[in-house]
Amino acid sequence: MFVMNTLDDKTLLTAGAIGLGIAASFVFSLYNNTLQKQKKDSLLRGGLREVPVPSEGYPYIGHAASLGSLPAITIKNWHEKLGPLICLHMGIQRWVFISDPNIAHQIFVRNGIKTSERQKHRFAQDIYGKGGRGIVFNQTSKKWKTTRSMALTILSPKYTEQFEGSIENVAKKTLRALIEITNTEGSVAPKEHIRRATYGTMFKAIFGESIDPFKNNIITQTLEMTDKGVTYIRPEADIGSFFPIFAWISTFMHPMKVVEEVTLWRDTYYKNLIDEAIAADCNSLVKHAYSLKEESGLDDTDILVMISDLMSAGGDTTSVSLHWLLAILSRYPDVQKKMGEEIDTFISKNNRTPLYSDRDELPYTVATLRENLRFRSPTTFGIPHYTSTDVEACGYFIPADTVLISSMHAMHMNPDVYDEPEKFKPERFLGDSRTWSASNNGSIEERDNYSFGWGRRVCPGIHFAEVEIFDTAVNILAACTIEPAIDSKGQPEYVNLDSGLEKGVVFAPEDYKVRFIQKTKNS
Ligand code: HEM
Numbered sequence: 001m002f003v004m005n006t007l008d009d010k011t012l013l014t015a016g017a018i019g020l021g022i023a024a025s026f027v028f029s030l031y032n033n034t035l036q037k038q039k040k041d042s043l044l045r046g047g048l049r050e051v052p053v054p055s056e057g058y059p060y061i062g063h064a065a066s067l068g069s070l071p072a073i074t075i076k077n078w079h080e081k082l083g084p085l086i087c088l089h090m091g092i093q094r095w096v097f098i099s100d101p102n103i104a105h106q107i108f109v110r111n112g113i114k115t116s117e118r119q120k121h122r123f124a125q126d127i128y129g130k131g132g133r134g135i136v137f138n139q140t141s142k143k144w145k146t147t148r149s150m151a152l153t154i155l156s157p158k159y160t161e162q163f164e165g166s167i168e169n170v171a172k173k174t175l176r177a178l179i180e181i182t183n184t185e186g187s188v189a190p191k192e193h194i195r196r197a198t199y200g201t202m203f204k205a206i207f208g209e210s211i212d213p214f215k216n217n218i219i220t221q222t223l224e225m226t227d228k229g230v231t232y233i234r235p236e237a238d239i240g241s242f243f244p245i246f247a248w249i250s251t252f253m254h255p256m257k258v259v260e261e262v263t264l265w266r267d268t269y270y271k272n273l274i275d276e277a278i279a280a281d282c283n284s285l286v287k288h289a290y291s292l293k294e295e296s297g298l299d300d301t302d303i304l305v306m307i308s309d310l311m312s313a314g315g316d317t318t319s320v321s322l323h324w325l326l327a328i329l330s331r332y333p334d335v336q337k338k339m340g341e342e343i344d345t346f347i348s349k350n351n352r353t354p355l356y357s358d359r360d361e362l363p364y365t366v367a368t369l370r371e372n373l374r375f376r377s378p379t380t381f382g383i384p385h386y387t388s389t390d391v392e393a394c395g396y397f398i399p400a401d402t403v404l405i406s407s408m409h410a411m412h413m414n415p416d417v418y419d420e421p422e423k424f425k426p427e428r429f430l431g432d433s434r435t436w437s438a439s440n441n442g443s444i445e446e447r448d449n450y451s452f453g454w455g456r457r458v459c460p461g462i463h464f465a466e467v468e469i470f471d472t473a474v475n476i477l478a479a480c481t482i483e484p485a486i487d488s489k490g491q492p493e494y495v496n497l498d499s500g501l502e503k504g505v506v507f508a509p510e511d512y513k514v515r516f517i518q519k520t521k522n523s
Contacts, residue, residue, distance in 0.1 A: 048397040051087040051096050054078045062089030064242065071502060072380035072409040075099075079410045085396055091242030093119075095384070095403040099410035101417060105444040106393040107404065108385060108454030116140050116456040117386040119403050120241065123232045127256070127263050134305035136313055136383065137233070140456065146296050147306050151460045154288045155310075157437075160464050162283060164355055166204040167468055170197050171475040178516040179480060187485035187513040190326055198319035199223060201468055202311055207277040208284030225269065226312050228262045230504040270304050285310070314461045318468050320378040320508045325473060327495040328372060330482045330514045332424055339365045340519075343478050353478050356467045360433055362474070367429040369469060370436075370448055375424050376497065377451040380409040380507040385457065409507075411450045436466040476516075485513040 056066040056078075068074045075097055078086050084100035098104045108115055117139050118125070124137035135151055138144040153159075174197040181188040196219050203218065277286035289303050298306075329336045342364050346354045359366050385404040390397070398404070413421045419428065429448060432439070439448045440462055452459040459465075476482070484492035495512040 047395070048392060049395050051085045051396055051398065052082040053087045053089070054082060057089055060091065062091060064090050070500070072407075072500075072507060075381075075407050076410040076413060079407060090403075093242055093403055094399070094401070095405060096398055097381075097405045097407045097410075099407040099414065101411050101414075101447065101450055102444055103394045103396075104406050104411070104450070104454060107391065107398070108406070108457075109444075111391050111393055112455035114389045114391050115385050115387050115404055117388045119384060119386045121233070121238050122241075123238065123259050127259050128229060128233060128266075128305075128308075130263075130301055130305055133302050134309045135460070136309045143298075143302065146298060147302055148460060150289060150292055150296050150298065150303075151306060151310065153292060154285045155461055155464050157435075157463050159285075159288060160205075160467055161356065163201070163205040164467065164471055166209065167201050167471040168353070168475060170200045170204065171472040172479075173197075174200075174472075175476055175479055175516070179518050182516045187515050189511055189513045190516075191323055191508075191511055194322050194326070195223070195316070195319040197472065198322065198468065199311075199315045201472075202314050202318075205464070206285045206307060206310060207273050208280045208282045208287065221269065222311065222315075225262070225266055226315060229266070229312060232259050232262065234504060266308060267304065270307055271300075274300075274304060274307065310461065313459075314464060316504070316506050317378045317461075318465050320506045321373065321465070321469055322472055324376040324378065324509055325369070325372045325469070326476075326482055326514060327497060327509045327512055328376065328424060329477075330484050330495055331497060333483075335368055335424070335426060336477070336481060339368055339473075340477050340481065343474055347478060354474050356470050359470060363430060363433065364426060365470075365474065365477075366433065368426040369466075369473060370429040370432065371424060371426045373436075373451045374412045374418065374449040376500070376507075376509070377408050377412055377449065378507060379451060379505050380407075380502065381405050381505075382408060382451075382453045383457070383505060385454070406450060406454060408450050435463065437462045480516045480518050483515045483517055485515055 054063065054066075057063045058065060066074070075086070076099070079097070079099040084098060084103050086097050088095045088097065098107060118137050121137065125132060125139075128134075129137050132138055132141060133143065133147070135144060135148050138147070174193050177193055178188050178190055199219050199222055203222065274286050277284045278290055280287075286303075286307065289306070293299075293303065329339075342362050343354060346358065346361055350358075354362055382405070387398055387400050387402045387404060389400045391402075392398075411417065415421055432448060434442075434448075436452070439446060440452045440458060452462050484494050487493050493513070495514065496510060499510050501508050501510055
């Protein structure tokens with residue numbers, strides 16, 4: 001999520017500025033301590049606990065420089081020391097992390113009315129969101145509800161399944177490339193291919209079959225635009241909201257002119273594609289959205305921002321999940337073998353590759369994809385929520401204006417929730433045939449993982465993600481095995497599953513190479 005290294009390098013530039021910050025914080029903290037003490041006394045009188053604060057903080061900047069290169073691991077360690085709720089000071093902001101799924105449920109779902117806002121962010125809301133439009137960064141306004149409900153309709157199972165043919169085509173095309181590169185170069189780094197495939201699939205679903213995402217650099221432009229957008233949308237891009245005395249650096253580093261240019265580029269680009277999709281003679285999410293436009297009361301700009309949201313929220317999350325899956329399968333040949341055999345048995349019985357609707361016949365594959373989401377979730381913290389008012393839950397007091405973050409990695413590695421959490425064990429989910437959507441929207445006791453967020457904000461793309469990941473994985477394993485690369489001494493080069501890169505909202509494996517070995521007919 002939040003790569004504080006970037007923040008260190010670019011912003012904490014001068015010792016003078018830090019000195020000024022410390023002086024300001026000293027005066028502020030004298031005043032603040034008195035207020036805090038009064039509040040603490042009254043909390044204790046009410047029998048409520050304060051959320052504990054890790055001791056590794058500094059004056060003024062708080063914990064911003066203590067998160068290390070893998071914040072998910074640091075946070076998990078702090079939870080182990082201090083309990084299921086911890087409070088970090090990020091400059092003047094208060095961030096509460098939650099690692100217990102039951103407490104998270106109480107806070108995000110039971111108290112959802114108070115805990116479902118997003119933190120104010122100049123670029124994400126005012127410029128990218130064009131003054132509070134779209135879903136991801138919008139506050140829980142009436143317009144957010146209408147836009148979210150339109151997205152849920154157009155991403156519904158009935159509609160999503162129409163795009164399975166496209167997913168299969170894109171997966172097959174990608175796979176051919178991966179096998180070919182393995183054959184010519186000995187191994188291949190699948191990251192960019194998988195990313196292009198998931199964006200290609202999103203592209204076809206959103207804009208329709210008539211636009212070929214692999215032609216005319218369409219995907220290259222979309223990725224470039226998404227990467228630029230992510231740079232400005234990251235919390236640290238609005239550094240003045242953490243460290244007001246450094247607000248001038250924020251303006252200096254990200255002049256609003258550049259931010260506006262990126263948004264203008266996005267608007268023109270998507271407007272043209274939306275016009276083409278409406279005029280085309282084929283189905284698309286754009287067409288479906290426009291068929292609902294009048295009754296929804298949303299205008300063209302609302303739909304454009306929603307489409308942009310779907311592309312950026314759906315592209316990298318699914319691609320990172322698949323990138324982890326391939327890495328994991330290359331390390332767990334037994335799991336891969338069982339999946340491959342299950343898929344091969346289906347193919348020899350039915351003479352075709354399984355579709356999502358055949359998932360009941362592939363219980364081990366279904367369990368492996370569930371375990372993949374738990375073991376290496378594509379996002380370790382999701383998207384932060386924000387409290388609009390004071391919250392009391394499970395004996396804790398969380399004040400208004402607190403950033404709330406679910407520590408997904410810590411939840412997924414919690415031995416009280418999962419038996420032997422450090423092991424990749426698809427068997428733990430065997431027999432669970434529910435859709436991902438059903439298990440994420442059901443009771444907290446029945447949730448299988450926490451990767452899709454919470455309550456009123458829970459990801460509306462769960463079903464789309466499940467179909468896309470299922471179809472892509474099945475098509476890959478129907479055609480080949482994934483094996484470690486071989487080094488110059490003929491030894492296998494195993495992918496490191498214990499490290500990763502926090503990039504924006506997603507947590508991706510470090511770049512790796514594997515081999516895609518085509519199956520022979522009799523293998
Ligand atoms: C494995 C794939 C995915 C994962 C792990 C994932 C995860 C998440 C998470 C953690 C959130 C934040 C929830 C919260 O605030 O509590 C979210 C929100 C969202 N996701 Fe996904 N997502 C995935 C795929 C998709 C896809 C395929 C789409 C669209 C096609 C999508 C669209 C969205 C949107 C629009 C939101 C914002 C919801 C809101 O703020 O109300 N996601 N997702």
